[in-house]
Amino acid sequence: MSRENYFTEERVLDLTLRPKSWENYVGQEKIKNNLKIIIEAAKQRKESIEHLLFYGGSGLGKTTLAHLVAKEIKKETKTTSGPAIEKPGDLAAILTNLEPGSILFIDEIHRLNRITEEYLYPAMESFKLNLILGRGPMAKIMEMNLPFFTLIGATTQPALLSSPLRARFGASFGLDFYQIFEIEKILERSTKILNVETEGESLKIIAKASRFTPRVANNLLKRVRDFAQVKGKGTITPNITKEALLALEIDELGLTSQDRKILEIIIKKFNGGPVGLQALAAATMENENSILDIYEPYLMRLGFIERNPKGRIATKLAFQHLKTNSQKLFDFLNLEFR
Ligand SMILES: Nc1ncnc2c1ncn2[C@@H]1O[C@H](COP(=O)(O)OP(=O)(O)O)[C@@H](O)[C@H]1O
Ligand SMILES: [Mg+2]
Structure with missing residues (x-):
């Protein structure tokens, strides 16, 4: 199956199985409780809720949460993503067309480009948009008032958000792995x-x-x-x-052949590490983002990988897991391991 079809199928599955009520949204209790309070308080004051940021690994429920908040507000929701907003004009078109009190959901918000991001600051802070008309010395700045709206941002890489952007969210919620x-x-x-x-x-x-x-x-x-x-x-x-x-070559801990390849390469090719992200991506032929978003968080959670300023290190646990899980890896046995 092509990668594209796989993701389409995945999306359809996401939609059919996505919880449409808080009761069906399992776990993340603290986040749910805090959100309900934020929503309730805003309702009582008849204000729009503050801008919200959801961060955490892929598939942990960020988009679902955004939809649940939107449902609670009973206002229109517009959905877009960082990479889809290519230039400030795209952002202006979205913002000026929002219904008052509605929600704008920006997925992968860490991928907004910096120029567009700067237009977002005054929009989030004071619901104003500063449009620059014309070029060079004749350029004029026109300030436009925007309708009140709530921005919900979602990201797998909160560290990549600029601090001015992060500071403009009223509340941020980190989603963790589930029990x-x-x-x-x-x-x-x-x-x-x-x-x-x-x-x-x-x-x-x-x-x-x-x-x-x-x-x-x-x-x-x-x-x-x-x-x-x-x-x-x-x-x-x-x-x-x-x-x-x-x-499916998925072992009982949920490691896929890609995870095992990453571990094998750190151990075999880089002598256990430390190895930098770029070198690891090149050696495993994986995309850097997939390593950061999908493989590494779980391998770190299992204690199979540790990170230090010099890069990633495979731990003894990783070595033991590979050793007991695959005959093919026995040739690592004579490797000196830390
Ligand atoms: N807390 C949850 N309870 C039940 N199902 C969930 C929960 N979080 C996520 N899911 C399921 O996982 C799928 C992916 O969640 P999604 O919100 O799209 O993740 P993200 O946006 O963080 O990548 C959803 O369609 C839903 O079926
Ligand atoms: Mg999502």
Whole structure:
């Protein structure tokens, strides 16, 4: 399957399984409670809610949260993303067309370019837009009033946001990895929506391989369902689940062949590290953003990778995991390991 089709399928899955109510949004309790208070207080004051920033790894539920907030406000929501807003004019077109009190959701907000970003500051702060008309010495600045709006930004890389932008959000919320029991709960709901039967520990096995991430869990569930349909009688059993994970080359900790390749290369090629991001991306032929957004956070969470100012280091735990999980890696055994 092409990468493109995969992502389209993923998007459709996101939409069907995306919780549409707070009750179905599992976990992240502190964030949910704080958001409800912010929303309630703003409602009482009949004001728009302050600008919100959601940050955290891919698939942890940032977009879903933004939609839940929007639903609560019962106002129009416009959705766009950092890379889609190429120039200040694009931003101006969006901002001047907002309904008063509505929500503007900017996904991947760290990818806004700096020039556009500077137009966003006065818009967020005082709902004004300073348009520059003409060029050179004849240029004039025209100040336009904008409708009140709430900006919700989402990012996987909060460190890449400039500090003036970060400072203009009234509240920021970091989404963390989920607990296994929370992922199981999410999966249970998904099996009902997808109308699939499960037996025994199946969902627990999937949850353990889900990288503590709802989107990954749902994607795995769907793959296992396909397997159950083709190789079994449609019911997801623990054996079918294990067989499917094996076929997908996903181990019981949810490591994919890409994760293992990253670890192998740090160990084998860079003698355990430290290795810088660029060198690691080149050696593994992975995109730097995928390493930062998808692989590294989970490998760090497992304690398989550590980071220091010089780069990434593979830990003893990583070595042990690879050793017990793959016969092919036995040739590493005679490597001196720290
Ligand atoms: N807290 C949650 N409870 C239930 N399902 C969730 C939760 N967070 C995410 N999901 C599921 O994971 C999918 C991806 O979430 P999304 O909000 O798009 O993540 P992000 O925007 O952080 O990449 C959603 O469609 C939904 O099915
Ligand atoms: Mg998203």
